[in-house]
Amino acid sequence: MTSTASGPILVINPNSSETVTEGLRQALSGFFFAGGPAIECVTIEHGPPGVVTQRHVDEAALHTAAVIEARPDAAAYVLACYSQPGLDLARSITRRPVYGIQDAGVLSALALADLFGVIAVAEGSIPRHLRNLRRLGVDQRLAGEVALEGSVSVAESGHGEESYGLLLRAAEKLKTLGAGAIVLGCAGMSGHRRRLEDETGVAIIDPTQAAVAMAFGNLVTGSA
Amino acid sequence: MTSTASGPILVINPNSSETVTEGLRQALSGFFFAGGPAIECVTIEHGPPGVVTQRHVDEAALHTAAVIEARPDAAAYVLACYSQPGLDLARSITRRPVYGIQDAGVLSALALADLFGVIAVAEGSIPRHLRNLRRLGVDQRLAGEVALEGSVSVAESGHGEESYGLLLRAAEKLKTLGAGAIVLGCAGMSGHRRRLEDETGVAIIDPTQAAVAMAFGNLVTGSA
Amino acid sequence: MTSTASGPILVINPNSSETVTEGLRQALSGFFFAGGPAIECVTIEHGPPGVVTQRHVDEAALHTAAVIEARPDAAAYVLACYSQPGLDLARSITRRPVYGIQDAGVLSALALADLFGVIAVAEGSIPRHLRNLRRLGVDQRLAGEVALEGSVSVAESGHGEESYGLLLRAAEKLKTLGAGAIVLGCAGMSGHRRRLEDETGVAIIDPTQAAVAMAFGNLVTGSA
Amino acid sequence: MTSTASGPILVINPNSSETVTEGLRQALSGFFFAGGPAIECVTIEHGPPGVVTQRHVDEAALHTAAVIEARPDAAAYVLACYSQPGLDLARSITRRPVYGIQDAGVLSALALADLFGVIAVAEGSIPRHLRNLRRLGVDQRLAGEVALEGSVSVAESGHGEESYGLLLRAAEKLKTLGAGAIVLGCAGMSGHRRRLEDETGVAIIDPTQAAVAMAFGNLVTGSA
Amino acid sequence: MTSTASGPILVINPNSSETVTEGLRQALSGFFFAGGPAIECVTIEHGPPGVVTQRHVDEAALHTAAVIEARPDAAAYVLACYSQPGLDLARSITRRPVYGIQDAGVLSALALADLFGVIAVAEGSIPRHLRNLRRLGVDQRLAGEVALEGSVSVAESGHGEESYGLLLRAAEKLKTLGAGAIVLGCAGMSGHRRRLEDETGVAIIDPTQAAVAMAFGNLVTGSA
Amino acid sequence: MTSTASGPILVINPNSSETVTEGLRQALSGFFFAGGPAIECVTIEHGPPGVVTQRHVDEAALHTAAVIEARPDAAAYVLACYSQPGLDLARSITRRPVYGIQDAGVLSALALADLFGVIAVAEGSIPRHLRNLRRLGVDQRLAGEVALEGSVSVAESGHGEESYGLLLRAAEKLKTLGAGAIVLGCAGMSGHRRRLEDETGVAIIDPTQAAVAMAFGNLVTGSA
Structure with a gap:
């Protein structure tokens, strides 16, 4: 170092x-x-x-x-x-x-809220993320991780109304589960961060x- | 938000x-x-x-x-x-x-290393810190928290050879305990951060x- | 001591x-x-x-x-x-x-049952309670904490049929979640303790x- | 109930x-x-x-x-x-x-202190106690459990200078390990409770x- | 040994x-x-x-x-x-x-999957099983334990279409909860193991x- | 499956x-x-x-x-x-x-004992193993992991008096730490398993x- x-x-x-x-x-x-x-x-x-x-x-x-x-x-x-x-x-x-x-995003969420949520691009990557949360030792503070209910590529996930709508739905669900901060579970979702934060009233973390x-x-x- | x-x-x-x-x-x-x-x-x-x-x-x-x-x-x-x-x-x-x-410093340490250590100004504040680590949910990743082996005020803790020597001894001990990153457990220790990092080879986190x-x-x- | x-x-x-x-x-x-x-x-x-x-x-x-x-x-x-x-x-x-x-009530519940539940006066205090359960280190044994589904003051919460009905509904929900003992999450609910215990068949703990x-x-x- | x-x-x-x-x-x-x-x-x-x-x-x-x-x-x-x-x-x-x-004693200790210690009559029963602490879910708050360094029967453990001396040594060791409250790990040690509390300055819990x-x-x- | x-x-x-x-x-x-x-x-x-x-x-x-x-x-x-x-x-x-x-079955399930599920013969034994999972220290990896939705004896639980149907329903529910391996929570269910594995596509563990x-x-x- | x-x-x-x-x-x-x-x-x-x-x-x-x-x-x-x-x-x-x-060896050890130990070939791999124990969720049951106090290749670690002596010393240390079963932390140590088990009286697990x-x-x- x-x-x-x-x-x-x-x-x-x-x-x-x-x-x-x-x-x-x-x-x-x-x-x-x-x-x-x-x-x-x-x-x-x-x-x-x-x-x-x-x-x-x-x-x-x-x-x-x-x-x-x-x-x-x-x-x-x-x-x-x-x-x-x-x-x-x-x-x-x-x-x-x-x-x-992932580590940086999740840990930054924990600096702001009691429980955090994660929005994944696809269902299939959630178990992989959970394994990492166990490795990181903070899995007990996960309110939930939900995948977008539609097929969106990494590159598309941060642009356009369609992907925004999917993110909003996921964020609202995580809010219901108690998430006080939400991590965007993909490097590509960043473009929607501010709007999502303004509309949900929950801290949104772009992990990058x-x-x-x-x-x-x-x-x-x-x-x- | x-x-x-x-x-x-x-x-x-x-x-x-x-x-x-x-x-x-x-x-x-x-x-x-x-x-x-x-x-x-x-x-x-x-x-x-x-x-x-x-x-x-x-x-x-x-x-x-x-x-x-x-x-x-x-x-x-x-x-x-x-x-x-x-x-x-x-x-x-x-x-x-x-x-x-504290939260920000500890969580930033966890973004860099498996186990973290903390240097406290005084023994008496360690139980208070540990209570917060339990609240934060990351107490299992604490390699150890050690207090300076000498009486130093918050304001003095970041200046002078004497306080540096105390920090160095504490950091070396935490390294032995497995700490891969060390959090300075006081807002005043910042002045010694770089030197301590260079001499110990361990990431030193100024929490502020x-x-x-x-x-x-x-x-x-x-x-x- | x-x-x-x-x-x-x-x-x-x-x-x-x-x-x-x-x-x-x-x-x-x-x-x-x-x-x-x-x-x-x-x-x-x-x-x-x-x-x-x-x-x-x-x-x-x-x-x-x-x-x-x-x-x-x-x-x-x-x-x-x-x-x-x-x-x-x-x-x-x-x-x-x-x-x-809170500590005394929750710990006493754990002396009687595998999992405990908590009845809160209001939704807003639940996150604060959860933070304390993490500090106390027993959050993993919480079956659930639910708030009364109606607005009741601390003073009113232990008297009258209306507040009793709200407590009963909350207790029944916690029973469904697996709570073997239920802590009254407010110093004022005490008056309903025995009746609630008799009607639900679950141990009810008045924390005071x-x-x-x-x-x-x-x-x-x-x-x- | x-x-x-x-x-x-x-x-x-x-x-x-x-x-x-x-x-x-x-x-x-x-x-x-x-x-x-x-x-x-x-x-x-x-x-x-x-x-x-x-x-x-x-x-x-x-x-x-x-x-x-x-x-x-x-x-x-x-x-x-x-x-x-x-x-x-x-x-x-x-x-x-x-x-x-055991459950009542340990949970009562946690109502008073961050970390608790236990004094066991004999080394052999410690693993059994630890299994129960895991079952109870509070093993992470154990500062340590130590056995008396001498052979004492359950009936003798609460009477006489010899057994008192053994308890005192055990309690001092647990204090060093950070125990803020100490549970007497046997129903027979009760007679020494007050004296031990006065001399160590640590809360001593008789589990019965x-x-x-x-x-x-x-x-x-x-x-x- | x-x-x-x-x-x-x-x-x-x-x-x-x-x-x-x-x-x-x-x-x-x-x-x-x-x-x-x-x-x-x-x-x-x-x-x-x-x-x-x-x-x-x-x-x-x-x-x-x-x-x-x-x-x-x-x-x-x-x-x-x-x-x-x-x-x-x-x-x-x-x-x-x-x-x-139980220990052997659950630990073998964890050698195959991130989260495991358990099928119990009867609702009443689930709390007993959960106590053991806490003792074993792996309760956090339980996706869920569900009981057969019908009355079946230990001896019958591994034979016949009726009991198979009950096991299948339980296994499907556990799959939904995220179980990547399922432990048969009774020594008698063994006869259905292979068929259940083939039809659910999830690893089924006979604990014996x-x-x-x-x-x-x-x-x-x-x-x- | x-x-x-x-x-x-x-x-x-x-x-x-x-x-x-x-x-x-x-x-x-x-x-x-x-x-x-x-x-x-x-x-x-x-x-x-x-x-x-x-x-x-x-x-x-x-x-x-x-x-x-x-x-x-x-x-x-x-x-x-x-x-x-x-x-x-x-x-x-x-x-x-x-x-x-690793998973199979550790989980098999937990089927035999309350706490397990691990003998690593080299110090450098211990943090990697600990990360996996966190991922596996059983790190709290680790009595300790110790490296051989001498330089031995994977191929040599299971043969000869010298490597046996190193294993014995490591096993004795783990026993002191409370390990009731010991996992050989390398696929090559197998040749010493029985002798080590006989001489230490502790269950030795060859992970393969x-x-x-x-x-x-x-x-x-x-x-x-």
Whole structure:
């Protein structure tokens, strides 16, 4: 954890979709300050179009590690996929801070509310997320995790009325279950965050923003 | 959680020590960006010189609430005392996000490591901290919490070789206990953070920086 | 925990309602024995009419502490409000035993049954209660907590057919959820205890009686 | 849980030692009030001299049940052995409240302190106690359980300087481990309670007194 | 845990039903190999026809112990009743491995799936099972336990279309609750295992087979 | 989980050491019965010589998946490496049962004892194991995990006096910590199992034997 690095916060999109990476850039644009840490979002070209299956996750782990090794200049790394492919591997090959967005998103939700909810893109990834919540040790504070009741791609999940409607329905359900903060369970949903927060009155956490905020806070130095 | 606020992140030092508040400003100076959220650190004039006893905590709760009510313009509030006086009360009187630095610090540590440690200023506050870790639901991931083996005031704890030596000894002990990240259990220790991180090789979390980073991430908005 | 005290068990009603205090006296009348520990119920005159909001709780903490300091003659203290205002503070200023009625009620329920339920006066206080159950470390044994489905004041909650009907409905629901013992989540519900127990066949715990029983047991001394 | 019973609180000593039963009577003498619930202590004549082995526990379960069936007049039952032989069986054959002294003692300790300790008569019974703490769901709040460092019978454990010295050493050790309240892990240690409390400054819980206090509180009725 | 025993795995049916014991033999017939460990299933003649009540459990504990003492030649013992009568007692009187089928079944389910479900013969035994899951420490991974919606004896539960239909309905419900593996909560249901597995697509665990498999694995020795 | 498969239990050694695979065959020879399930041990030729680093684990995940896809005839799969590379991936690509040896070993230990211990080959893998115990949800029952106090390869860990001495020392330490069963935390230690069990008097679990036993039990079918 040497702190002299002056390189960027490297935000790694482990899928091959430039659209998703561009969405990350937009989601993170609020962190771009003159004199602040640089934030760089990269795409893994030979990754899958979206990390959906467990195989995608396990393959992405190695791709992510390759990116990290190719970019030793970075001051911190953010794995911008809710399945956090290769988090343990990344930590084994660099001493810089590595953030996974599920961990960062969930932990940020717990800093605001007693119970949190999660909106998943698809039903199939919920068991994988629950395993990680057990690993993280905070599964007892989950109000619930619900999947969108319709088929939406990662890239589409943050844009358009249709996907917004699905997110709203999921958020309302989680509110009923007692969620005081809701984590968007996919790096692509970010575009709907503010509107969802305004309409539901519940704190909505974009996990990539949460992870970058943590990295940001880790890197800034006091003047003392 | 309305998101239209353009006011500052209000960092509330619940004790009356301007020295401590000035220390907070220095610790947070890295977050001051042109165009970024304003960060304002305030002292509670009629607070105790340091929040040490449970009475201090309970009295500070009401003082903190008064500050929050006097400053409805703030976009977010940070309770910059590791005992988080009035956290629940604050959340009951404002819909803006309220962060307690213990919660934020500990949760940020968990985003980096399997087990965390805490350095307390004094033995007497450890049971209070442990009660909060149970409330937070993450006590099972505590490697240990140790107090400085010497008498140091909150204001002194972040300056000088003597206090640094005490922090280093505590950090080394926590490392032995398995801590992969260490939270500074007092708002005043910030000045030693980088040096301690460099010399121990373990991530050191300043809890006020962690809380402000979370508030910062909560407020920044994407461009989408 | 010096044991030579011969003063009363001081039962502190942290609200200003003499009606509620009188209800406590009635609920505890079964503990009044010639030669037994005296039990004295006091009202905090400048307290709120009922402890409903978090502010009420935090203000009551200081009022309660003032009462404790004014009555060093007491042999034990009972905080007769389900939100236990000032429990930690009280313990920091006296070495006599201090009981909070939520803790005492819930722990007494666990001495009788596998899972317990709680009847709250109002929905709004449930999250606060849940936070305390996490602090207490027994949240996993909660079958459920339900609020009365109607608006009833603390003082009214233990009298009359209307409030009884609401309690009965809540108790039946908790029974369905698996509760083997039910805690009355308010100091004022006591009047309905026996009838509710007889009609539901489930153990009903009045938390003030439970706390006083614990204090009583703590004070009595064997003859050996 | 019918509440019309006017019979005694039946305290069942599951071993055959009249000395131990007489010790229970002395420990509980403080609960004997004119007009209060009667408290009757009975010995199981054909029980073992002390409940030491698991076989003793399992045999005592059936003996205890026989006593309960022979005494349907009792208003409540207390199983006055720290291994609580037949607790589940007892509850399956009577609708009156049944208290086991381990559960009651430990839960009463948690009403007073963050962490509790237990003093066991012998090393061999500790795993059995730990299994019950897991069943009870409060094992995470155990500071430690230590056995007396010397061989003492159940009947001797509450009398004489030698056994007192062993208890004191155990209590001091538990204090070091963070115990804020200490449960005497045997029905026979009661005679040393007050002295141990005075000398250690830590709350000492006699589990039989704790259980009878709970039963007492369960039976007393308000005047409303 | 001496390993030189060459005796059989003794499977103890703690009820007096030879039909049930014969069912166990059939369920375990797949483990009978020339040269493999012998597996012997015994009936407790003076046991109850079925272990249903808590008294049955507690009486069976002593009967089981008597069998174990009468058969010191056995290399391992399996308590073939889901209530595991006398498990702790058995372990206190022999150094050979002793398996209870609930523990073995549930732990085997956790080796296959994130969450497990249990099918109970009757509603009344569910609280007893839950107490054991807390003792075992895996209650948090229970998706649910449901009872057959009809009255079926232990002996009948593994044969015939009617009981199969009840098992199927229970299994489908548990699947909905998220169970990835389902434990048959009774030693008698074994006959339906394969069909239920094929029709639901969920792993079905016969707990006696699971326990014998563990004992089998414990006894086989490598050739090194 | 279709149960008609008649293929072998495929035991996959994810490293390239034929010596280790041969050791697995020896360890499992006790399961080879005429008429029993076939057990086949395979080496991943292009795997690392030993799975030591996190990269080894993540690469082995994909190799293991390739083996599983190449062998759809197998009736069950055992991942014979304590780090269980690719367990989730394996389960996503086959409906046959897949066992990881850490999970199977630990769960088998819990079927025999209150608390378990683990002997790791090297200190560095302990945090990885602890993460998995949290995922598995049984970390609270770990008495301790200790590494061999000397450098031994996976292949050597089960042979010779030197490695035996290291295992014995580790086992004695775990016994002191309360472990009632000890899991060999490496597929290669099997050769020392019986001797270690005889000399310590504590149940020693070879995790590969435990996993194969579970698979064996899963595959055998009753005659009903």
